[in-house]
Amino acid sequence: xxxxxxxxxxxxxxxxxxAAILTVSTAVLAGDALRLPSGADPWREAxxxxxxxxxxxxxxxxxxxxxxxxxxxxxxxxxxxxxxxxSIRPNGWPVIExxxxxxxxxxxxxxxPAAGFAHVxxxxxxxxxxxxxxxxxxxxxxxxxxxxxxGGAYSCALPGRSQARARLAQPxxxxxxxxxxxxxxxxxxxxxxxxxxxRRAADEAIAALSGRRLLGRQGPLxxxxxxxx
Numbered sequence: 001x002x003x004x005x006x007x008x009x010x011x012x013x014x015x016x017x018x019a020a021i022l023t024v025s026t027a028v029l030a031g032d033a034l035r036l037p038s039g040a041d042p043w044r045e046a047x048x049x050x051x052x053x054x055x056x057x058x059x060x061x062x063x064x065x066x067x068x069x070x071x072x073x074x075x076x077x078x079x080x081x082x083x084x085x086x087s088i089r090p091n092g093w094p095v096i097e098x099x100x101x102x103x104x105x106x107x108x109x110x111x112x113p114a115a116g117f118a119h120v121x122x123x124x125x126x127x128x129x130x131x132x133x134x135x136x137x138x139x140x141x142x143x144x145x146x147x148x149x150x151g152g153a154y155s156c157a158l159p160g161r162s163q164a165r166a167r168l169a170q171p172x173x174x175x176x177x178x179x180x181x182x183x184x185x186x187x188x189x190x191x192x193x194x195x196x197x198x199r200r201a202a203d204e205a206i207a208a209l210s211g212r213r214l215l216g217r218q219g220p221l222x223x224x225x226x227x228x229x
Contacts, residue, residue: 001037006175009035018212019205021177023198026050026168027151040172049164050182052145052152056105058084058116059139060124062094067135068128076123082107084120086127096124096136105145105153113141154189155182169197174208177201 001007005018028034029047036044062068070092076083084098098120100108108116117138124132145152157164169183179201180194187193 001173001175018209019175019177021179021198021201021205023179023194025052025150025152025180026155026182027052028149029168031151033148037172037176040176043168043170043172043178046164046168047182049158049161050155050168051158052150053154053156054102054105054109054145055153056100056108056116056142056144058098058100058108058113058120058141060096060098060117060120060136061139062089062096062136064135067132068096074127076127082119084123086124095139096120098123108141108143109145113138113143116141155180156189169200171204171208174212177205177208 002016005016006020008015008017008020022029024034026047030044030051068088070089072086072088074086074088076086081103082100084100084104087097087099089095090097098116100116104119107119121133121136124136144150165183165185165188168178169185171177179197181188181190181197183197183201184190184193187196
């Protein structure tokens, strides 16, 4: 923190501003990759109470549009924790999205995308028959938990710690503001929740900066007199 705002030190040098909005994941915030100001431990503790889940996605391209009906959903073996859920031709696109959680995500995390593609292909063949193998091809796979800048999927509050979302959303000294899906009271784990939290943090920062400028123009005694009167 500086006398009139914040200073962010990066490998490319220092950036100074009146305020800053942090949108890093809770895994990054709770870790030691960032050096936060003295007194910010409650925000780190709140982030630690909202760890990221283990989820990954594998995408396949459909070579023949007639191979699957659009906007179809399917599940593999519900008794196997490694199984994926499938969104097939969403919005009519020639794509299959396979969503892994827990042990299934570990396949991609520990063995790599190729293992994820192989696992998904085997499940699709079991669901739809051997012709599927010639109708799809590997397209892309996530690796969120292996990315140091993310460290996982979306936040999951520890049992009894959901109030940490409100704690994390609080500004620090009206100069450091926090946004991201983990800070949303209702729409956490969603893209729209992350978007809305960013707008909320921006509004808070603008209000704080506007108030600071007003105080600077009036002087502390004038501002205090107006607040009381």
